[in-house]
Amino acid sequence: MNLLQECKGAGRIGISGHIRPDGDCIGSCMGLYLYLRKELPQAQIRVFLEKPAEIYGCISRIEDVDSSFGEQKKFDVFFALDTAADRLGAALPFFEAAGKRINIDHHISNAKGCGDVNFVDPDASSTCELVYRLLGREGLDVEIAKALYMGIAHDTGCFQYSCTSPDTLRAAADLISYGFDFSRLIDETFFEKTYLQTQILGRALLESIRFMDGRCVVSVLNRKTLDFYGAQPQDLEGIVSQLRTVAGVECAIFMYEMRALEYKVSLRSGDKVDVAAVASYFGGGGHVRAAGCTMLGTAHDVINNLSLHIERQLDGKEAKA
Helix, strand or coil: CCHHHHCCCCCEEEEECCCCCCHHHHHHHHHHHHHHHHHCCCCEEEEECCCCCHHHHHCCCHHHCECCCCCCCCCCEEEEECCCHHHCHHHHHHHHHCCEEEEEECCHHHCCCCCCEEEECCCCCCHHHHHHHHHCHHHCCHHHHHHHHHHHHHHCCCCCCCCCCHHHHHHHHHHHCCCCCHHHHHHHHHHCCCHHHHHHHHHHHHCCEEECCCCEEEEEECHHHHHHHCCCHHHHCCHHHHHHCCCCCCEEEEEEEEECCEEEEEEEECCCCCHHHHHHHCCCEECCCEEEEEEECCHHHHHHHHHHHHHHHHCCCCCCC
């Protein structure tokens, strides 16, 4: 895909990613935004995301993100990054009405893409890695490189997840050659936690339960607990990954109550459970080792329904990656 050719003649270009944007979503959207601003100064370019967490304030022009999703004129080209259309949230009408819809993604649950033009590679570590491929070295500068490196680092767990490939490491090496302080960037956006986040993490770990002979662990935070701490979804990032580090655990489940009898579920696994298949069964999606969905019912109902599919894979009774 030639990005500039796809945008040729476009007067209005929009960019968005999934609801509750994470580091890869924000990095890919902002990297593409900075690139198009530089290469197409005559075009009006807008980026729409739910309000990014404060930790992403180090990314150039993050203040340009429009989180109001107010009424918009039709876009000539609209990019959906790191997501299928059904997770664009309030940006979905902009995408659907655009003259050309372009989808760049790496989620296996969106393997066919949702645009008129699609660049989807489930084997890529991140959408930022795909944007890096599309831009090429001639399209980069220090601020674009910084945004893309951040997204790659976040979606690979700082290069420790199985999605990390030799191509991923080569891309990262190229990006840090632009001279930004990559160590500080990852400290500030990945490792550092607010005191509130640390409290919530501690509560989630303290109340976690192992089951299936210790092969699974689950932690649930109800609405009352979240309201007590004043916690928002962005304060819950990293909990499920921490649960996954428990020795002997093949699959970790973290759930929080969004509203009465509705839970946001995050899943992480080792090499024995394809959590994307589990999440897809319940209308969600993601990656083989990291996925999520939204489920209705009591916490016990949700855990029981998830456990059925996880146990089948652990016992070799259901296909897995």
